[in-house]
Each structure stands twice: as structure tokens, then as C-alpha cells.
Amino acid sequence: MLRVRFAPSPTGYLHIGSARTFIFNWLYARRNGGTMILRIDDTDVERNTQESLDSIYEGLRWLDLSWDEFYRQSERGELHRSAAETIFAKGLAYRDFTPAAVSEDEEKSHADGQWLFNPAMRELSKEESDRRAAAGEPFVLRFRVPRESRTEVTFQDLVYGAQSKATADIEDFALLRSSGVPTYHMASCADDADLRISHIIRGQDHLTNTFKHVLIFEALGVTPPNFAHLPLLIAPDGSKLSKRKHGPVVSVTTYRDAGFLPQAFINFVCLLGWSPKDDREVLSRQELVDAFSLEGINQSNATVNFTEQDPFDPKAVWFNAEHIRTMPQEQLAEQLLPFAAAAGFSPDRAKMKQVTPLIQERIRLLSDVKTTADIFFLDPLPPYDSAELIPQKGDAAMAATVLERARQVLETAEFRHETLDAALRAAAAELKVKTGQMFQPIRVAVCGRKVAPPLFETLEVLGRETTLKRIDEALRMLPAPLRTEN
RNA sequence: GGCGCUAUCGUCUAACGGUUAGGACGGAGCCCUCUCAAGGCUCAAAUACGGGUUCGAUUCCCGUUAGCGCUACCA
Structure with a gap:
């Protein structure tokens, strides 16, 4: 299992x-x-x-x-403590009455001097250990790492392969704190054994701890689980x-x-x-x-x-x-809703379903809905620079001409992107301007910027009323004398 | 300091001991095109270093260097 x-x-x-x-x-x-x-x-x-x-x-x-x-x-403290008890009863752990290190110096001296164990405590007689414990003296319970009986601890890691470490390099680690609370090593192994964990898959920062864990499992009389470190x-x-x-x-x-x-x-x-x-x-x-x-x-x-x-x-x-x-559009629209709301758009489901196909391949994060779909939800458009309305290789006059003509077309055209496409292309031909010069002013008038979803699909979603209103606003921004009446 | 682990483009990674060292992201360029995306194509970019073993090492071994981890009465 x-x-x-x-x-x-x-x-x-x-x-x-x-x-x-x-x-x-x-x-x-x-x-x-x-x-x-x-x-x-x-x-x-x-x-x-x-x-x-x-x-x-x-x-x-x-x-x-x-x-x-x-x-x-x-x-599960009881389980952990009784597991520690078992190990102690087998003589595989001992009481260490050394007071906890308080100063940094003390800890450091441990590190520098390759602290493995305190011989006086490891070799304390059973009688004295029992006496001091009975007297209420605090102690930590330490694992008695076998140093004579065996030279190394080994295990097979499913990711890192065969691992081994000399017992001489493993310190007598704590099982129980002086408060009686089990340490991570004790609790973790007792639980892994009790829960019959078959594979321990965890971070590589535990790789060297695993030697200790193998010792604990063995002391508990349990075969260690498989290990896979990440x-x-x-x-x-x-x-x-x-x-x-x-x-x-x-x-x-x-x-x-x-x-x-x-x-x-x-x-x-x-x-x-x-x-x-x-x-x-x-x-x-x-x-x-x-x-x-x-x-x-x-x-x-x-x-x-x-x-x-x-x-x-x-x-x-x-x-x-x-x-x-x-992702299916329905689902995406649903996911987008809360992000649109967070952007302050007060979106409704139906509108979001219309907008979704226009932004689906243009957003990288759901929160991008704020910057790419704003034009569909905000009214009026945020202010923009009227210079943006002027097409490539054109001038304000051309922009005005184009917008005037577009306005006429859009007043009567059917708002489906295929028909809009045909009608506006025809208008461009008629005015003798390039399609880009025709579409860019409209796009900016309607979106407030040059970068936006495809124009005709956008117009279709926006609808006639909003489109005409935005074009009128753009026209008002263009210099009046240059406006061509017809 | 001791012990352990690791080392391929900037990043994520692929490559029975035999490849022009592959893919992806990101970057540059071109194409497509109503802008932006998406898509297509192209380019730049790596085996840490030094020794072995071998007919032949990215690949196996050793060393160096570097990085990370553990070295607690943290987990």
C-alpha cells in the first residue's frame, strides 16, 4: 500500500x-x-x-x-512520547542534564568544536540518571548514536541514489526537549512509522537529517520507508x-x-x-x-x-x-469576473462573455483584464492625447475626414464585424486613404489608444450608440478649422 | 570549521560512452497583418576548471573551484 x-x-x-x-x-x-x-x-x-x-x-x-x-x-503527543520511551527503554537513548545553551558563544563553541555529544552525560550511570531525574532535574533525551557497533548509516534515496554517512559524524541528537515535548525528528519518525508512510518525499534540506531518521526507525523496530528528496x-x-x-x-x-x-x-x-x-x-x-x-x-x-x-x-x-x-471561453469569462470587479468595472456576465474572446489571447494574467478590457467597461473613456488620432503619414485634417466619413457609415451599417469590415474598407477606398490610415483614427477614437483588440470585433461589442458617441468626442478634440463639412 | 549534496545556453531542461549538444522561456530579426496579440520562420546563447579511464567522454573516476544544505532543547 x-x-x-x-x-x-x-x-x-x-x-x-x-x-x-x-x-x-x-x-x-x-x-x-x-x-x-x-x-x-x-x-x-x-x-x-x-x-x-x-x-x-x-x-x-x-x-x-x-x-x-x-x-x-x-x-499525537502521547504517541511520540511513548515512542521516545521505547527507545530509552532499549538503552538507545540517554538523559542529558546539561542546561540549555543560552549565550551565542556557547552555541558557537559547539559548532567549532564539532560537538557530537557530552561524554559525561552519555556515560552517566543508570542509577545516577534515575536519581537526578527523580529529583526533578530537567534533561533532554538524546539518541545514543552507535559508534562502536557500526561505522556508517546508509539508505537508498530514490532521487539521489545510495547515501551513506559515518556514525562518527552524527551527533547525539535530541528526541525530547527538557519540557517533555518531542523534537521534530522524534515526532516525525514516530508518526511516519505509525501512519505506515511508504514513501517520504520532501525537500533536499532533509537529506542529511535522514541518517538520523533511519536510526530512529531502526530503534523503533520498524523498517525505514523509502526516501525521495527533492x-x-x-x-x-x-x-x-x-x-x-x-x-x-x-x-x-x-x-x-x-x-x-x-x-x-x-x-x-x-x-x-x-x-x-x-x-x-x-x-x-x-x-x-x-x-x-x-x-x-x-x-x-x-x-x-x-x-x-x-x-x-x-x-x-x-x-x-x-x-x-x-481554456474554454465560458470558464475564462467566469474567472475574469472577480478581476474585472477588482478593477472597478462592475461587469455583468453577458458583457464579459462578449469581451472574453477579444482579450483571450491578449492577456497573460487574469488581472490584465484591467488594462486590456477597460475600453468595454469604462464610460466615458479616460482622457487621451488627440495627437493619437492622427494616422501614419497623415494629418489632423485626414483624421477628421476619416472620422466624419466613418461616422456616416456607422450610423446605418449593421453592427456585425463582417459588414463593418466591408463598409469601412469601402469608405477607405473612396477617400483614397490606406486601410491603416482609415482604421487607426477610428480605433483611437473608440479605444483611446492605438493598441487594442481587432477593430471590427471591438465595434460590434461596443455597439452603435457608444461608437458614435466616442467618434463625436474625438471629432470635438480635433482642431475645428480643419474639419471638413459635407 | 566538519559532514553531505550539486554543477549543460541568462533561466527551466533533454541527450544507452559515439548528436552539427536538442527543446522551452526570455532576447534580436523577418513574415503574416487594421494596431496589439497569437501564429510561422531565422539568429545569438551552454557541457565550471584540471587530471585520468577509454578508440571515443556532457555522460564513468579523482582533484580543484563554486553554490546549496545539515551541523539547535527550529522544522
């Missing part, structure tokens, strides 16, 4: 790296008919926050990622992604609020450190499930290429644009 878990600690918002870890676990479970478990690793009471927990749920809900079983470590996601400066240093750009909700599609986000992060080994890049959720395998995961860290000017990796934005383009 294949069982995987995602075990975040609620000490910050769900960031892109954690999301990817969840996704890889989820993909592996769904691919192989396994069970996905969400376990909140909240043993560090000091740093846990409700906001963080909410952020994790919020992010996962947005991505529409589900789990089959749910646990909170804080509700290359880390790093910032362009080479440092590990962190909210502290990089701010909200690493938060999943930042992507959501900027107008990313969940599927595009998932697609993007999946290709950071994993490849389907063919040249496919734009993949649906189902295609990802079908293509996913641990063999496709590579070993080197991947950079999320954001900058201070642009918080999103250009490739992530491209993925989003790709997914927007292939």
Missing part, C-alpha cells in the same frame, strides 16, 4: 517550494493509486500561528489539491527561498491574487526540478499525473527567476498565458 504525506509546519505562509512538495507527493499518490496524507507538524508551539495554518489551507484550496487523511502532530527551489541570488528575505513573491497566494490559473501554477512548479523527459511543457493536471515518476526528478536546485521589477518568473507568466488561451 502506497502512502505519502505532506507535513508542513505552520510557521509561515504556504510558499511555492512547499506547494511543489505537496504537488509531487500528490502526483505520486494519484499516479500509483496511493493515499495522500496531510499532516500538520505543529510541535513547535512557540512559532506556530493560526494565520500560517490558514494560509496553507487557502493555498491548497486554490490549487484544488485534496488529501485523503489528515492529522495534527499536536494531538532539489530545492532557490532565488536568483542563489539563496533558499524565504519569506523573510524575498517577501510575498514566494507565497502561493501572491500568484493567485496576481491572476495566475491554478493549473498554470502547478504546471510551472512541476517543471522546476522535474521533467517528463520528452519535449512537452504545457501539461494538464491529468497529463502530469500520467507522466509523473520519481525518475524524472533531477538532483540540482532550480532557480525561480524573479526580479525586483518583475516578481514572477517569465516562464510562469508564459505558462499562464498558454493555459488562458486553451
Whole structure:
């Protein structure tokens, strides 16, 4: 039975790296008919926050990622303590009565002097240990790393291959804090054993911790699960992604609020450190499930290429644009609604459905609706420079002539883009101006700028009334003496 | 400092020990075209360095360098 878990600690918002870890676990479970478990690793009471927990749920809900079983470590303290008890009873752990390091110097001396264990504490007699404990003296419970009986700890990583580390290089790590609260290593392993996790898929920052975990599993009398460590996601400066240093750009909700599609986000992060080994890049959720395998995961860290000017990796934005383009229009219109409302447009569904096909291949983020669809929702148009009305190789007189003529045509023409196209082309021929010279003034009059969706489709959506009103306004902006009456 | 992991275009990546080292994003240019997009085509751009092994190394081994991680009574 294949069982995987995602075990975040609620000490910050769900960031892109954690999301990817969840996704890889989820993909592996769904691919192989396994069970996905969400376990909140909240043993560090000091740093846990409700906001963080909410952020994790919020992010996962947005991505529409589900789990089959749910646990909170804080509700499983008894299990962790009894597991520690078991290890202690087997003589594989000992009490360390050394007071916690308070000063930085003390900690540093540990680091410099390759601290492995305190011999006096490791070798304390059972009698004295029991006596001091009974007297109420505080202690941490440490794992007694075997140093004589074996020389190294090994395991096979499904991504990084055979791993080994000398027992002489592993320190006697803590299992229980002096408060009696289990440490991460203890709680995590006790839970992984109890929940019968078959594959631990997690960040590479845990690779060296795994030697300790193997020791714990063995001490518990359990065969260790399979391990698969993931290359880390790093910032362009080479440092590990962190909210502290990089701010909200690493938060999943930042992507959501900027107008990313969940599927595009998932697609993007999946290709950071994993490849389907063919040249496919734009993949649906189902295609990802079908293509996913641990063999496709590579070993080197991947950079999320954001900058201070642009918080999103250009490739992530491209993925989003790709997914927007292939999305059914009905769905896209629906997704666009809240972003249009946020832009202050007060859009209705029917109007949005008309506008959507005109902007679908012109937006990269859902929030781009604000800058590309404004002309359909705002009335009147924001002010613009009347010089924009003047066509290439033309002058204000030409602009005025063109607009006057267009106005006449549009007063009676049927507002369907095919007929508008034919009518206005004919008008251009009649006036002996190039089509570009004919269309550009109309476009600017109607959109307030030169860059816009195709003209005739735009007019069709805008309708006769708005179109004529905007042309009249443009005409008023042109110098009066140059206006040609007919 | 010790230990571990990693190293292909700017970025994400592909390449049974044999390829003109491939694809994508981004960049430049051309085409298409009512503007913008989209689309099509083209160009620039990489095997960190040094030693081996081999008829032949991006690929295997060693070293150097660099980056990252762990080295807590954080996770």
C-alpha cells in the first residue's frame, strides 16, 4: 500500500517550494493509486500561528489539491512520547542534564568544536540518571548514536541514489526537549512509522537529517520507508527561498491574487526540478499525473527567476498565458469576473462573455483584464492625447475626414464585424486613404489608444450608440478649422 | 570549521560512452497583418576548471573551484 504525506509546519505562509512538495507527493499518490496524507507538524508551539495554518489551507484550496487523511502532530503527543520511551527503554537513548545553551558563544563553541555529544552525560550511570531525574532535574533525551557497533548509516534515496554517512559524524541528537515535548525528528519518525508512510518525499534540506531518521526507525523496530528528496527551489541570488528575505513573491497566494490559473501554477512548479523527459511543457493536471515518476526528478536546485521589477518568473507568466488561451471561453469569462470587479468595472456576465474572446489571447494574467478590457467597461473613456488620432503619414485634417466619413457609415451599417469590415474598407477606398490610415483614427477614437483588440470585433461589442458617441468626442478634440463639412 | 549534496545556453531542461549538444522561456530579426496579440520562420546563447579511464567522454573516476544544505532543547 502506497502512502505519502505532506507535513508542513505552520510557521509561515504556504510558499511555492512547499506547494511543489505537496504537488509531487500528490502526483505520486494519484499516479500509483496511493493515499495522500496531510499532516500538520505543529510541535513547535512557540512559532506556530493560526494565520500560517490558514494560509496553507487557502493555498491548497486554490490549487484544488485534496488529501485523503489528515492529522495534527499536536494531538499525537502521547504517541511520540511513548515512542521516545521505547527507545530509552532499549538503552538507545540517554538523559542529558546539561542546561540549555543560552549565550551565542556557547552555541558557537559547539559548532567549532564539532560537538557530537557530552561524554559525561552519555556515560552517566543508570542509577545516577534515575536519581537526578527523580529529583526533578530537567534533561533532554538524546539518541545514543552507535559508534562502536557500526561505522556508517546508509539508505537508498530514490532521487539521489545510495547515501551513506559515518556514525562518527552524527551527533547525539535530541528526541525530547527538557519540557517533555518531542523534537521534530522524534515526532516525525514516530508518526511516519505509525501512519505506515511508504514513501517520504520532501525537500533536499532533509537529506542529511535522514541518517538520523533511519536510526530512529531502526530503534523503533520498524523498517525505514523509502526516501525521495527533492532539489530545492532557490532565488536568483542563489539563496533558499524565504519569506523573510524575498517577501510575498514566494507565497502561493501572491500568484493567485496576481491572476495566475491554478493549473498554470502547478504546471510551472512541476517543471522546476522535474521533467517528463520528452519535449512537452504545457501539461494538464491529468497529463502530469500520467507522466509523473520519481525518475524524472533531477538532483540540482532550480532557480525561480524573479526580479525586483518583475516578481514572477517569465516562464510562469508564459505558462499562464498558454493555459488562458486553451481554456474554454465560458470558464475564462467566469474567472475574469472577480478581476474585472477588482478593477472597478462592475461587469455583468453577458458583457464579459462578449469581451472574453477579444482579450483571450491578449492577456497573460487574469488581472490584465484591467488594462486590456477597460475600453468595454469604462464610460466615458479616460482622457487621451488627440495627437493619437492622427494616422501614419497623415494629418489632423485626414483624421477628421476619416472620422466624419466613418461616422456616416456607422450610423446605418449593421453592427456585425463582417459588414463593418466591408463598409469601412469601402469608405477607405473612396477617400483614397490606406486601410491603416482609415482604421487607426477610428480605433483611437473608440479605444483611446492605438493598441487594442481587432477593430471590427471591438465595434460590434461596443455597439452603435457608444461608437458614435466616442467618434463625436474625438471629432470635438480635433482642431475645428480643419474639419471638413459635407 | 566538519559532514553531505550539486554543477549543460541568462533561466527551466533533454541527450544507452559515439548528436552539427536538442527543446522551452526570455532576447534580436523577418513574415503574416487594421494596431496589439497569437501564429510561422531565422539568429545569438551552454557541457565550471584540471587530471585520468577509454578508440571515443556532457555522460564513468579523482582533484580543484563554486553554490546549496545539515551541523539547535527550529522544522
